[in-house]
Amino acid sequence: MSASSGHRSLFGEILDWMLAPLLVIWPISVALTWLVAQGIANKPYDRELGEMARTLGLQVATEPGPGDLPKGRSRYALAPEAAALLRADESDTIYYQVLGLRGELLSGDRHLAVPEREPPVVPWELHFRDDEVSNESVRVAFLWVVPEGMAGSDRMMLVQVAETLGKRSRLTNEIIKGVILPQFVILPLAVLLVWLALARGIAPLNELQRRIRSRDSSDLSPIDEHRIPDEVAPLVQAINDLLERLDQSIRAQKHFLADAAHQLKTPLAGLRTQAELAQREIDEGRSSPADLRRSLQQIALSSQRAAHMVNQLLAMARAEDQEHASRRSEVNLPTLAMETVRDFVPRAMEKRLDLGYEGPEPDHAGLRLNGHPLLIRELIRNLVDNALLYTPPGGTITVRVVEDPFGQVCVLQVEDSGPGIAESEREKVFQPFYRALGTDVDGSGLGLAIVREIVQQHEADISVDDTRARRQAEAEGQGPGARFTIRFPAHPHRD
Incomplete structure (x- = not known):
């Protein structure tokens, strides 16, 4: 993975996560192997050393009286045959020691340390320990024995046999070599197999990348999902x-x-x-x-007309600009509604229309909107402009701001006394450049499309219905009118 590219390699990351634990576990495995090898190497030699100590203990327990000893031999000294048996090992040095009932040295080497006698002491029970003799590590087998004729006495003799660790070390090393050396061959082989397995597993991703790169820029058809791994x-x-x-x-x-x-x-x-x-x-x-x-x-x-069309196209582009719409602030809806109505009064008077505002005053300390002021102003302008286009002379247009008593929404309504919108066309009128059938109004067809886009940007909802019942309107020879209702999520006012 190149450091300059700044990209993370999935192949390299998976390989790192697979090999890093392996490299950490391997030294632990070597240490555990060494401990296990030591235990394995100690068992047969401990068994042999224990038999020596037990044999020496039996000889001490049945030692003959002073009159029965051969000439020139001290009491409790090993027989020549037993001493020859102890010295038969050429690779290791063997020491022994026999202590009397009072702890005095009766025979053997003085350098062997006396073990602690922790009660209860069981006669003839064999024990092992690690020790040192003349700065040399040894393995010691020892037991307490009761001489013949003293059964039931709590006075016992100590017999110890010690052996240096030469044979044990060699066997331990042989076991470690037999286990560890193959790992030096297996570990690189495992790394290679992991590498190959990952390369084989990543191959479908490379194929997917090749298929995507080979596509034409105008090809937006779906990617075939039948030849890809489940994980992708x-x-x-x-x-x-x-x-x-x-x-x-x-x-x-x-x-x-x-x-x-x-x-x-x-x-x-x-x-x-x-x-x-x-x-x-x-x-x-x-x-x-x-x-x-x-x-x-x-x-x-x-x-x-051309200028109006261009302005509407620019307004549509602003409404669709996500980054522009995300710059929000606290909006005073009554203020924007009143200012918009004021701007359209001359045009309404020119068409002999009654344009008015209903709702709280701008300084009303109620709820506010969290939105984009320019877009909300554009929304109100397009709704009023649409009403001015479709309302016949002598009609009425009302811009209304309704405050929710529960504080959940702020409601904006723009209603007129025009021909209204049929139920079948109430969704279509929000499409760009769509005009209701049977109308000859000269408009751009973008006003309501801009309104819907701004409504969606502010997570609000819009609905269209008739201002009054159609039957009553037809009986009076007038249109049912149209009422656009927008519900904005409320934003608490902060002083």
Whole structure:
């Protein structure tokens, strides 16, 4: 894995996690092997050493009286045959010691330490310990014996036989060599096998990477999930889900751009047509001030439509910008609603419409929204603009802010007395460039699409219904009107 790339290698990380425990366990295995080898090497030699000590103890217990001893031999000294048996080992030195009933040395080596006599002492019970004689490590077998004729006495003699550790060390080393040396061959072989196994296991990922890299940039079809490992299947499914959403987004953008180009083409074509017509009439000398004024008015109207379309497209882009929408602050909804109504009053008066506001005053210390002020202002403007477009002269438009008594939501309503929206079209009107059938209103078709996008950005919900019953409206010869209701999550006001 390259340090400069900053990327983590899955292969290297798995290999590290597999080999690191192995390298830690191996020294522990060597230490345990050494301990086990020592135990294995001690057993046969301890058995032999114990037999020597027991044989010497039997000889001491049955030692003949002073008159029966051969000439020149001290009491409790080993017979020549027994001494020859002890000295028969050429690789190790054997020591022995016999202590009397009072702890006095009767025979053998003085250098052997006397073990602690911890009650209760069981006669003829064999014990082992590690010790040193003349700075040399030895293994000692010892037991307390009761001489013949003294049964039941608590006075006993001590018999010890010690042996240096030469044979034991050699056997221990042979066992360790027999176990450890093969590991020096097995360990590199295990590392190689792990490497090959990982390379074989990672191969499907490399194949998946190759298939993805070989794709064309426009190919957003799902990745085949039948030739991938089960462990990678959730990742591939997530990628396929992302590709599907990306494909839908790209198709929507292409459709949006195509509709936008078509919508912009109409006012631009009108501009060109009116300009060419005015130019031709001027060239032919047939232009009058009235005709020229009419052409200029059409040019102004077409340019106004194009400018409005461009502004709506920019507003749509702002609404869809996740980063822009995430910059939120505390928003005073009544203030924004009143300012928007005030901005549209001249246009409403021009169309002879009654535009008003209902709700709390801007300085009302109630609930606030946690949102983006510019986007919420754009939302209210588009709803009011939509109502102004569809409400006939003499109608009424009301912008209303309703405060939830439970403090859970803030409600914004924009209602009009226009023709209303049929139930079958209430979902479609939020699609870009969609216009209700049977209407000849000159709009961009983006206003309500922008409204829905801003609503979604603020985790709110929007609903559409009639302002009044359709039967009553038809009886009065008026439209049922439309009421747009938006419920924002409330945000407690902080002074």
